[in-house]
Amino acid sequence: MIGTGIFTSLGYQVAYLTNTYSIILLWFIGGILAMFGAFCYSELGNYYKETGGDYIYLSRGFHPFFGYLSSWISLIVGFSAPVALAALAMSKYLQIFGLELGKEFAIGIIIFTALSQSFSLRVSSDFQNGFTLLKVVFVLGIIGLGLYYAPQVQNGLTFDNGWVKEVQMPEFASSLVFVSFAYTGWNSASYIVGEIKNPTKNLPKSLILGTLFVTLVYVLINYVFLKHAPIASLVNQEDVASIAAEKFLGLNGAKWVSFFIAAQLIATISGYLWIGSRVSFATAKENKLWSFMNKTKNGIPYLALWVHALISIIIILTGEFEEIFIYASFLLQILATLAVATVFTIPSNKRYIFKGKYFWIFPVVFLAFGVYICYFTFIAHPKESLIGLSTILIGLILYLFDSKHKIKP
Numbered sequence: 514m515i516g517t518g519i520f521t522s523l524g525y526q527v528a529y530l531t532n533t534y535s536i537i538l539l540w541f542i543g544g545i546l547a548m549f550g551a552f553c554y555s556e557l558g559n560y561y562k563e564t565g566g567d568y569i570y571l572s573r574g575f576h577p578f579f580g581y582l583s584s585w586i587s588l589i590v591g592f593s594a595p596v597a598l599a600a601l602a603m604s605k606y607l608q609i610f611g612l613e614l615g616k617e618f619a620i621g622i623i624i625f626t627a628l629s630q631s632f633s634l635r636v637s638s639d640f641q642n643g644f645t646l647l648k649v650v651f652v653l654g655i656i657g658l659g660l661y662y663a664p665q666v667q668n669g670l671t672f673d674n675g676w677v678k679e680v681q682m683p684e685f686a687s688s689l690v691f692v693s694f695a696y697t698g699w700n701s702a703s704y705i706v707g708e709i710k711n712p713t714k715n716l717p718k719s720l721i722l723g724t725l726f727v728t729l730v731y732v733l734i735n736y737v738f739l740k741h742a743p744i745a746s747l748v749n750q751e752d753v754a755s756i757a758a759e760k761f762l763g764l765n766g767a768k769w770v771s772f773f774i775a776a777q778l779i780a781t782i783s784g785y786l787w788i789g790s791r792v793s794f795a796t797a798k799e800n801k802l803w804s805f806m807n808k809t810k811n812g813i814p815y816l817a818l819w820v821h822a823l824i825s826i827i828i829i830l831t832g833e834f835e836e837i838f839i840y841a842s843f844l845l846q847i848l849a850t851l852a853v854a855t856v857f858t859i860p861s862n863k864r865y866i867f868k869g870k871y872f873w874i875f876p877v878v879f880l881a882f883g884v885y886i887c888y889f890t891f892i893a894h895p896k897e898s899l900i901g902l903s904t905i906l907i908g909l910i911l912y913l914f915d916s917k918h919k920i921k922p
Contacts, residue, residue: 514695514696514697514698514699514701514723514724514727515648515649515652515727515730515777515781516595516599516695516698516777516778516780516781516784517595517598517599517602517694517695517778517781518691518692518694518695518696518697519695519730519731519734519735520602520606520752520753520754520774520778521598521602521751521752521753521834521838522691522692522694522695523536523735523738523739523747523753524747524748524749524750524751524753525688525691525749525835525838526539526688526691527669527744527747527748528748528749529679529682529684529685529688530679530682530684530685530688531669531671531675531679531744532671532672532673532675532676532679533669533670533671533672533676533736533739534672534676535675535676535679535680535685536735536739537732537735537736538676538680539685539688539689539692540692540695540728540731540732540735541728541732542689542692542882543689543692543693543695543696543728543731544696544724544725544727544728544731544732545728545878546693546696546878546879546882547696547699547724547727547728548699548721548724548725548728549853549874549875549876549878549879550699550700550849550853550875550879551699551700551717551720551721551723551724552717552721552867552872552875553853553856553875553876553879554700554703554716554720554852554853555703555716555717555720555721555865555867556856556859556864556865556867556872557570557574557703557852557855557856557859558702558703558712558716559712559713559716559717559865560859560863560864560865561573562712563795564791564795565791565792565795565796566583566700566701566703566788566792566852567580567583567584567587567700567792567848567851567852568580568581568583568584568587568792568795568796569795570852570855571583571851571852571855573855573858574855574858574859575851575854575855575858577912577916578909578912578916579851580796581796581800581908581911581912581915582848582905582908582909582912583848583851583852584792584793584795584796584800584803585904585907585908585911585912586844586845586847586848586904586905586908587789587792587793587848588789588792588793588796588820588821588824589824589904590840590841590844590845590901590904591789591792591841591844591845591848592785592786592788592789592790592792592821593785593789593821593824593825593828594825594828594837594840594841595694595697595781595785595841596623596781596782596785596786596789596821596822596825597619597623597825597826597828597829597832597837598834598837598838598841599778599781599782599785600618600619600620600622600623600778600782600825600829601616601619601829601834601837602751602752602774602778602834603618603619603622603774603775603778603779604616604618604619605751605752605834606752606754606755606771606772606774606775606778607771607772607775608752609752609755609767609768609771610768610771610772616829616830619829620826620829620830622779622782623782623822623825623826623829624822624826626779626782626783626786626822627786627818627819627821627822629783630783630786630787630790630813630818631813631815631818631819632811632813644776644777644779644780644783645780645784647773647776647777647780648777648780648781651773651774651776651777652730652734652777653730655734655737655754655758655770656730656733656734656737658761658762659734659736659737659738659740659741659757659761660733660737660740662741662761662762664740664741665740665741665742665743665760665761667743668739668740668741668742668743668760669738669739669740669742669743669744669747670739670740671744683889683892683893684893686885686886686888686889686890687886687889687890687892687893687894689882689885689886689889690839690842690843690846690886690889690890691838691842693842693845693846693849693886694838694841694842694845695731696724696727696731697845698784698785699720699723699724699727700720700849700852701784701788702716702719702720702723703716703720713865737757738753738754738757740757741757741758741760741761742756742757742760751834752771754770754771754774755767755768755770755771755774758770758771785821786818786821786822789817789821790813790814790817790818790820790821791814791817793806793814793817793820793821794806794807794809794814794817797814797817800915801915802911802914802915803915806820836896836897839890839894839897839898840897840898840900840901842890843887843890843891843894843897843898843901844901844904844905846883846886846887846890847883847887847901847905849879849883850879850880850883850884850887853876853879853880853883854876854880856875856876857873857876
């Protein structure tokens with residue numbers, strides 16, 4: 514979960530919102546929505562008990578078309594676009610060393626990470642776990658140092674009643690799309706439920722505790738950024754962490770921060786390639802156009818892995834960071850909203866974890882905010898949103914073709 518979004522989103526938010534209460538509220542709402550979604554996915558994962566995540570839930574709960582659409586969006590956007598964004602963010606953060614790395618570096622990082630996952634589950638698992646540990650230690654270190662040091666004379670903290678006006682602005686709603694992207698990944702454990710031991714216990718534990726931890730981290734780290742950097746220095750900047758770090762750690766300290774952000778983004782790239790390849794592999798078992806990815810070696814869906822890597826490279830070559838960010842966020846919000854809605858198809862007597870009669874509050878709140886975010890994102894960013902909707906249309910056309918050439922079980 515902790516990746517590109519948290520280290521880049523603030524710069525786009527403060528272009529319209531300057532009150533600290535407003536900004537913190539954005540991240541708190543994002544955490545609550547992710548938590549409600551985690552409750553729903555805990556039930557879905559334990560009910561279906563199949564690896565594949567949204568593809569399984571939407572295919573089984575609604576209609577095969579929705580499952581197909583989820584895999585199409587996941588292939589192009591859900592997992593490939595975040596890989597592209599993380600790789601581009603790495604090159605941006607390393608600029609503090611005077612390196613103009615550009616898109617070639619981002620492409621090289623994707624190829625390197627894909628190679629690390631191509632040999633064995635043990636190697637790819639150790640790679641992922643090692644970089645994830647680095648990520649967590651680093652982020653907690655930044656928060657600790659940021660809270661310890663006194664704020665700069667000029668900083669971005671503003672505590673007044675201006676937040677009341679800001680939360681009513683369309684920009685507040687559209688800013689939530691950046692937040693929802695930053696929380697993307699809260700549902701990842703459900704995608705590999707078939708590889709989880711004792712999923713009834715460990716799946717909700719992973720989803721809920723992970724989301725709680727990340728929500729706390731996101732709120733605190735944004736407070737630290739605002740505590741040490743003036744708003745004007747952050748507006749429309751992607752490397753907000755290094756800008757803030759330079760204020761309280763100096764240039765050399767900021768270089769270390771930028772280096773570790775770049776290093777931990779490898780865990781983000783690795784995580785999305787890992788999960789994405791499994792989702793596409795699950796789809797390849799049932800659909801003709803995807804069937805070429807239905808191959809594994811040493812338990813690794815290697816062709817699906819490299820297809821995701823290739824699409825990520827194409828995205829890097831054809832788009833700019835902010836455009837990719839909004840396009841991906843819009844489509845992922847639509848997909849998450851649809852997937853959470855499938856929880857209504859689970860019979861109440863089949864729920865494993867949340868058996869109370871008020872369980873419906875979780876999906877209803879999530880769905881309401883999902884529609885709210887998508888609507889205002891479309892109003893604020895029609896170009897990126899229309900490209901997103903055209904991606905859905907292409908998915909429909911592919912489904913109509915593929916449904917006539919189904920693979921027989």
